[in-house]
Amino acid sequence: MGQTLVTVSVDESKIYVGLKTIISIWVEVKKGYHVQANKVNDELLVPTTLEVNDVKGIIISQKEFPPGEQFKLDGTDTFLSVYDGKFLIKLFLSPVAEMKAGNYVLDAKLRYQACDSRSCLFPRVIDFSIPVEVQTKR
Amino acid sequence: MKSILRFVVALLFSAPLTGLFAQTEQPMIGQSAPSFKLTGLDGKTYSLEQFRGKYVVIHFAATWCPFCNAEAPNLEQLYKTYKEKDVRVFIVDVKEGEGLVTKSSQKFSFTFPILLDEDGTVSAKYAPEGVQPDLARDEVPLASNLIIDKEGKIRFYSLLNTATFDAKLTKVKQRLDELLMTP
Numbered sequence: 001m002g003q004t005l006v007t008v009s010v011d012e013s014k015i016y017v018g019l020k021t022i023i024s025i026w027v028e029v030k031k032g033y034h035v036q037a038n039k040v041n042d043e044l045l046v047p048t049t050l051e052v053n054d055v056k057g058i059i060i061s062q063k064e065f066p067p068g069e070q071f072k073l074d075g076t077d078t079f080l081s082v083y084d085g086k087f088l089i090k091l092f093l094s095p096v097a098e099m100k101a102g103n104y105v106l107d108a109k110l111r112y113q114a115c116d117s118r119s120c121l122f123p124r125v126i127d128f129s130i131p132v133e134v135q136t137k138r
Numbered sequence: 139m140k141s142i143l144r145f146v147v148a149l150l151f152s153a154p155l156t157g158l159f160a161q162t163e164q165p166m167i168g169q170s171a172p173s174f175k176l177t178g179l180d181g182k183t184y185s186l187e188q189f190r191g192k193y194v195v196i197h198f199a200a201t202w203c204p205f206c207n208a209e210a211p212n213l214e215q216l217y218k219t220y221k222e223k224d225v226r227v228f229i230v231d232v233k234e235g236e237g238l239v240t241k242s243s244q245k246f247s248f249t250f251p252i253l254l255d256e257d258g259t260v261s262a263k264y265a266p267e268g269v270q271p272d273l274a275r276d277e278v279p280l281a282s283n284l285i286i287d288k289e290g291k292i293r294f295y296s297l298l299n300t301a302t303f304d305a306k307l308t309k310v311k312q313r314l315d316e317l318l319m320t321p
Contacts, residue, residue, distance in 0.1 A: 044242055046202040076208040076305045113202055119270075119298045120203045122233065122277055 005030045005114045008126050014133045015093050017101075020061060023091040023130060025050070027083070027110065034082035035112040037068025041081055046113035046123045050089055052130065053107040057099040062092040074117065095134050106130040164295045165266035171286045172263035176253040179236065179243055184228070184253055186290065193225045193317060194286040195310065198261055198279040200232050201242040205281040205298060208305045210246040216307050217250045223318055224288075228253055232261040232276060269297065283310050285317065293317060 007028045015021040027048075029035055040047045050063050066088060068081030093106075108130050113123040171194075175185040186194065197213055199206035217227040227250040231239045236254060243252050255261050258276030265278035278297070283304075285294035294313040296304060304310070 042204075042207065044201045044207060044245070045204060073204060073208050073305070074303050076303075078204065078208045078305075080204055115204065118303065120200075120205060120280055121273065122200070123202060 005033050005121070006035065006110070006112055006124070006126060008110055008128045010128070010130050012131070012133075014135050015058070015095055017095045017099050017134065017136045018097055020092050020094040023093055023132065025089040025091055025108075025110075025130070026086060027089060027112075028086045029084050029114065031085075033114050033116050034069075034071055034080075034084040035114045037081040037083055038065035039068065039081060041079070045080070046111070048083060048110070048112045050091070051109045051111070052091065055104050055106050057096050058104065058106065058132070058134075059094045059096065060091065061094060062090075064090040064092070091130070093132065099134055099136075101134050101136045104132050104134060106132065164301070165269060165297055166264075166292045166295055169292050171284070171290050171292050172260070174230075174255075174260040174263070176230065176255055176260060178251040178253050179240055180251060182251070184251060186286065189226050189286075190290060191224075191288050193220075193223075193288060193314065194284075195220075195225060195227045195314070196284045196286065197227075197229050198232055198264065198282050199229050200280060201234055201238050203281055205303055205305075207242075207246075209281070209283075209307065210248075212305060212307045214246060214248055214250070216311060219311075220314060221250075225314060225318075226250070230255050230260055232280060233258045266295075266297065283307065285310065285313055287317060 009026045011024040013021065013023045035048050036045050038047050038049065052060055068083060071080045071082045108128055110126045111123060114121050171186060173186050175183060178184055213227065229252045231252055232255050239252060239254060261279050262275035265275040270278050282295065282297045284292055287293045294310060296309060
């Protein structure tokens with residue numbers, strides 16, 4: 001049950017042993033909806049988060065979310081920090097020196113909580129894969 | 139031919155209007171409020187039936203819901219204003235654990251009962267038939283407010299999808315005042 005409000009896509013990526021590479025994860029929110037940003041201004045809200053499972057030999061050094069946009073709740077002084085439309089999460093990966101060349105897949109989960117201007121939906125999780133090609137030489 | 143044309147034109151104009159009225163109408167008015175028995179954060183069991191003879195205001199909420207949190211201080215204020223007038227106020231928290239709900243309750247210093255609908259069964263019972271069919275039934279009533287009268291009938295239902303968000307609860311108070319003045 002439920003509409004598809006959020007979709008995730010990952011750019012095909014080559015990552016190089018010993019180097020830090022950015023993987024682009026694109027998230028698209030259905031028109032008319034927004035999701036809470038990664039940094040929320042109320043601890044009770046559910047921020048958008050990315051969880052990536054470890055693959056031996058690939059170091060996940062950083063996850064970079066865009067800044068949120070301000071959204072005012074009608075009839076209140078409450079402002080929310082949100083994402084709408086299409087936004088980019090940058091994932092920084094670096095394979096260790098001993099890593100063998102080849103194709104690898106990292107399993108990931110995007111958690112979000114969506115609202116439109118009149119209603120809010122339960123938090124949801126999207127499971128997706130991040131395929132990477134490890135190369136030993138650039 | 140002219141009369142057929144008139145009928146078609148009338149149909150064209152009336153269809154969107156009918157849709158508009160259907161959208162702004164409050165659902166389930168005059169119907170018996172679905173019964174429930176839930177445990178409160180205070181450990182006590184609450185059933186709707188035990189409040190027959192009183193007006194009951196119910197707010198369906200979740201701790202992560204921005205609409206609910208914006209309304210929360212005003213709900214506490216409403217409770218304090220009306221508690222001497224045979225009005226009871228409850229929050230039915232939907233599908234969350236006690237720990238999280240306690241944290242939220244402490245943040246807003248609620249002094250009325252918070253009931254835990256941990257599996258969403260009660261919330262689903264209050265989802266009006268045919269409204270937001272794309273959503274899970276227990277998701278539909280989130281952030282809405284109801285007034286249930288002394289006989290257990292629904293007298294006010296501001297389902298957010300059909301009403302403008304009213305954080306200050308102006309319309310709930312207005313309706314409560316009307317009902318309390320009715321002999």
